[in-house]
Amino acid sequence: MRRDDHRGVIAFATLAVFLAGSAIFLLTGVTTIRHLLDNVISAYLLGWALYGMFNRMPLSETGTRFLLTTGSLVFCWVLAEGAVLLGLVDYRVLFGSYESGTALSVAGRRFDKELLWRHDPHYRYEAPYQGNIGRALCIPPDPARTVAVRYDRNGFRNARDLDSAEIVVIGDSYMEGYFTPDERVITTRLSELQEKSVANLGHSGYGPQQELVVLQRFGFPLAPQTVVWAFFEGNDFLDAERYEEKLLRSGNGWWQDFWFRSLSRNVSALLFRSEQPCTPDESLKELRAEFLDSMHRTTTVFFASAEVERVSEPTLLKAVAPIIRAAQLCRDRNIRFLVAFVPEKFRVYHDLPNLALSTAAIRQWHVSDVPGRLQRLLADADPRIEYVDLTPALKTAARSGIPTYLPDDTHWTDEGNLVAADAIHRALQKGFPAELPPRNP
Template sequence: MNTNVRAMNIVRLKSWASRLFSNRLALAVVILFGFGYVFLWLTGSTNSIQLADNLIAMYLVTWGLYGMTSRVSRQEVRSRFVTVTVTLLLCLAALEIPAVLRLVNYQDLFSTPGSPNWWNIPQYVEDPELVWIHTPHYQKKGKYVRGNVAEALCATMVNDVREYDVRYDQHGFRNQTDLTSADIAVVGDSFVESPQTPYDSLMTNVLGNLQHASVANLGISGYGPQQELIVLKRFALPLRPKTIVWVFYEGNDLNDVQRYEDSLHLTAESRPPQSVLSQIWTRSFLNNLLSTFVRLRDGCQSSSAVGDYYALVKDAQGRETRQYFISDLFSTPAKHMEAMSITRTSLSTAHQLSRQHGFRLVVVFAPTEYRVYSDVPSVIEFSDKTKDWRPSNLPSRLRSMVADIDPKIDFIDLTPVFRDEVSRYGQPFLSDDTHWSDAGHALVARTIHDALINGSPAYVVQNVPDQQDDVVVLDQNDSALMVRDADGTIRYWNKGAQELYGFTSSEALGKSSHSLLKTQFPKPLPAIEREMMEKKFWYGELVHRRRDGSKVFVRSRWDLQQNPKDKTITVLEVNSKNNS
């Protein structure tokens, strides 16, 4: 029995070998495809096209081996090959036709990352001036599993998954309806657009509720000063706003200056347009399915360098958490001075437009996490890589730039209010992302609201290291402005103060401001000074007496300034008459 079985197996093996070697061409094809497939697999499939090549090669090799080893006739093998192949192609065509007709974008459904060019990301289209902008009336729902910090660390840092439902207007901005007018327009980057934030929690929506006014959100992720100026001209001005708020983000706005210049060289005017087949492939089911396989195979690529830059922070329950400083790693561009110059030109042009069209211009400085956490008591310690960091003087330089353009431009530095929030164990930033939390959006909205109602200081402090150390105050200020020491001794007295109070500069200098003006405070002076020391500023209403003895009610803003070298304290006090 065993002898017969062994004999039959030998006969079958000889028969198979005879058939195999009788067709040398088939053998050569099998060997060629085999070596080719092994080579492709060993070298790795870095993208969907390479993976598709591997799969097609494997499919053909499998059918070739089946044809040479199967007992069925070759005609039957060919028939089966054609049937299976046509069936697969028809199924694939059924999935691909909607993509060809632009009814479905599988890149969006699979959440496939776009190429480094913004206009190749599904929800963006190319724009000749702005380079990229959202597709009009774009909508998307989904869940944010990880923010940009957690993604860089390949870690899940929050237990709750944030859901989002973003909708864009006819111009590609994050407004629920197509606006034809707005009382306030806010321009900026991803901090204004904030696609990870529910619409009801957006700073622009909260600001609109506080102001009882319509607010247009004109923020686009990745935009820098040049693009934001274009947005102001093309989209803000037609809305005829009374106020335009320009949010400048410390983390990357200066870098975005150069990135915009580089991107202009890649736009349609200087590169071949993407072919129709290439566009279809980008949207196709097969491309995005295979891209997903590649991402799953490679897994998350953690950036070990990012994990070294953090601070240990104590929360309200006394637990230690890590606050990472990703944005600060890239906040200083290589061509810093050139970027500052372009930013100044953009802001200066915006100011000229404000005078021509009669809107109020407000510039808001949005700090990075490190600037906020660098001086708060809730920080336990900084990591080895960040313990020697020092915040730059960018807020002072930007404030100086704005006031040099026109001291009447409102300037808001969010650093003090963010530090105050963190000192009370608040979280203005998302725990796994560099952007503002819902609480941060509300805080920004309230700060801007207060400035619009009460006004913001219009002075400049140039406490820039390696430059002049003296405090320089612009005298072209309509408000009463004084510079005084911590004990109240007046060191500077501008024309606005002389006109409001009647005291000349020679009469005021060297005197105690509180004694000279017989100040009446809303609460004890020590309490006000403690608040100013904690927040670095104080705002409230005071009652002063003029030289002729008459009372004047003023809105007063005190800003604490400290010389970086000798640590001496100076207070800049701006008073404006309260006519209400």
């Protein structure tokens, strides 16, 4: 076989392999961002191999072109990613979008080995309002309502940096008050009612183990007289269950911060996003009710699908353990400790006379006895732990026609923040002990 014929056979064989690989790529799809990057690099190298096979120029010249082109691309890539390493650019600002289950996928967040992630110091954010249930139902953002949030030097929702605080509030997104203006968030209201300085150390996405770290790292240095620990029944149990697994998978901190801010990841994530129109979660449409407010206006309210899931005893114990540890640490420092139970929307709304459950699916739901179980566990562990269930106060307000929860979200309205703050204020004024609920037979 002549040399040219031999080269042609190799070229066509290489082309066949390339086409077969491309077909497999299209048929199997891409499962991860790293998988996509691997395929892009492989396709680039294979493309050059095909170019070398089919062109008529000397291989040395082809090699020179390959080195110059690849070197130029690598140089540009190093410049782009070098800006990330120097902290000059965060490509999430340009390309980022929240990816479910990936907290670091949006700008303004950084990796933390114990907390998994934190808000950037003094970060500010503005966006049109869109509730979490509304997003799942494909309700578009409301440009008439702007969410404006700012954080302090430690990444918490305080209007200014604090060196001390008489009261420290620990919790998750309910305390952070993401949809609530600074002047109406629960900690601002509590500060006004108590006439004391209050530090908001609530952080969205945190569970009990992370909140214990927050108390030790950021709460105690403020030398508080009182610590209020807000426990949300909705996801604090799940967060407690998953924390250790997430901690093991968290990886290297330097790499996590670089990777999520990098051009490579954010462009790849952009390519991953579906161009298909939003598809509503039809199951959520079955979880709705009609709420009649004090102005005799009817509003459709939606509930989250996990609001009435049962909690096993091991899960409850795992979630309570960090709270008991926090109470011990506070007692050692002569700090008053109060646990505030934050209920789901359905627990507050389900039996109101001014609310009509709209579907058979939602009428099948029943509330659990989690508030009482939690209070008894805490009392058994340490009778000095103070406890307030926010459900009665929120229910009383809602019964009078005050919407305490957002209709298309799981969090409180501005009025709900005020009601919850007043309930905590009254508990702090009244003191301890509180009467324990009866045990179920």
